[in-house]
Amino acid sequence: MDQRTILIGDVHGCHRELEALLEKLKLVPGEDRVWFVGDLINKGPSSRAVWELYRQSQGQAILGNHELSFLEVASGRPHKHEKYFKKLKKDFGPQFDSFLQDVRSWPLWMEDRDLMMVHAGLIPGKHPDATDPWALTCIRTWDGKGEDLQNESNPPWFDFYEGTKLLVFGHWAALGGLDRPNIIGLDTGCVYGGSLTALVLPERRLVRVKAFETYCAIS
Secondary structure, eight states: OOOOOOEOOOTTTTTHHHHHHHHHHOOOBBBBBEEEOOOOOOSSHHHHHEEEEEETOEEEEOHHHHHHHHHHHHHHOOOTTTHHHHHHHHHGGGHHHHHHHHHHHHSSEEEEEHHHHESSOTTTTOGGSOOOOHHHOOOOBBSSSOOOOSTTTBBGGGGGGOSSEEEEEEEOOGGEEETTTEEEEEOGGGGGTTTEEEEEEETTEEEEEEEOOOOSSSO
């Protein structure tokens, strides 16, 4: 049997749903290859419990915009997400420094022969290594110039993706997911009362667990 690659969408602190999803997947740590698309933290009930499940899965994660802002605040730079930073310190307690050290090791994207994963998306025509981290973790739309990447009157960035690799992303919960031949969106808004979604490769199967409750309003 081929090794499974399991890609998991935005968890946002929804630890009960993540635990249920891992059980539904019958995940085998150390045998299954597991990647999280970023935004494991904030908004939901317990980022610490999610991180503990993440470590138990022996998975890897890329940076989402919430992890990127967390690192910015930890480095002393002002950010609107500072309110989350204070909650994370309280939630993690004595584990906080270990968590911070771990997140600092997460890459901004994952890529292999047939697959690429980014948190939010790509600037059309650019590889992630030539893209600003903010764009990789926050882009939603494309204005043709790269000056306004979240204006929903512009077309979505993924309409311009012509790569042959399967591109997997998260971040845009309002889409409710996306499934095209060469691109899959995994954020199905668990923390907003939607569901938590995983993609299982090579069979290209989507597995979902419905949110147990609505934890915050969609934004």
